Amino acid sequence: MTYNYKQIKFRFFELLPLLLLFFISLNGNSIIGLKYFSINIHYILVYYWVLRQPRSLGYGFIFLSGIISDVVFGLPLGINALSLLVIAGTAAYIRVVTVRVTLINDWISFIPALLIANFVYFLSLYFSNYSVDYLFLLKNSVFTFIFYPILWAIFSLILNLTKS
């Protein structure tokens, strides 16, 4: 079977979310920390693709990517996996109950996803006897929410490329 350029391009863009998921976990870039703020791109990536095209990101892969992040960051195994699955679960629920897909809908429904995931994250760290920087967690959640539309636009572009 021969692949032509279009098919290769299509396969690449279809696999891109998965590649990104594993790349950011292995490279330890789940949370991009800048001088005054930080963004959790892992959450945005999982939320967007589970909401818009779930077949691109299998739940098993999300779980595995969470485990990898835990190992790379030195956290107890399961913490990131659990919070990422909570994000995926919220996105799956939103997908079931909403009909129209718009940026505003996605953006607003991202708030409960973030809140629940960070609450699970905080609880897991707390019960694992890890000190938690509450201010960091709060700032990270706020800026992850603020930066959602930018990554939404980029991911929508990728999604359109897989469809065209």
Add this chain to the structure above:
Amino acid sequence: METNREDFGIAIRSAFLDKGTKQRFSLFVLIILSIIFLFAETIETKPLNYLRSFIKDTIYRGSLVVSIPFKNFNNIFENINKHMNLYNNYNKLKVENDELKNNISKSDFLELENAQLRKLIEEQVSSLSNLVSARIMLDKQSPYLNSLIINIGSNKNIKNGMAVLDGKNFIGRIVDVNFFSSRILLVADLNSKIPVISEPSAHHAILTGHGKNALSLEYLPENHNIKDGDKVYTSGKEGIFSPGIPVGIVKIEKNIVTVSLFSDLSQITFVNVDLEGLEKDR
């Protein structure tokens, strides 16, 4: 009202229990699996430890490979920066060199005096010769854990709790040991608490990390006389670390006692692990 509740139940079932297209597991199963993993972390048995070590070693190697292009890119960027600042650095180093030349004669005299005084009080000087060197494999800084991964583990008799030095300066302790890798918890981490002693004020205290912020000295006596510029060493209290390992220098700003480390934690490539604790165990 009842219909709404039914709809909610159907949506939850559909999201969490149903397997979507191309999905092999349902979300519910994976969430349960994550919780099992979390609980398994608290269980210490040999087979589980072996499994954890294997998983971690494999992921560290994968992470190392994935981060090679980024590391190379950073190196190129750093080299360009260094070349740009060459002239300024040259001038700075020239001044520093002159100062150091003046200090050499002073330090020779102090060393001699120190040796004579030690002889006088018949102190047994314990040497830190029981060190094993390691290379930093990964330095992925998590917002919740300031740590480094080194390329030696139980294969070189590394154990949890051992002190880790950068040259002769204390930088952290081993918190996780695998077959071929170990994790160092840096002193700057939120979870790090190290018993230390200040010199010459000779006050015992606990050196506490605060993530990105400066380290602080806690549990100092109320009427302490610590001054700016006092040196901080490990105290060896509780027998966790060898006493007298240099840690940092005291800085007092607005009555807050902070400690500036002797080592720059972001510039470490090789470390020494102090095996003294291991010898004590034997």
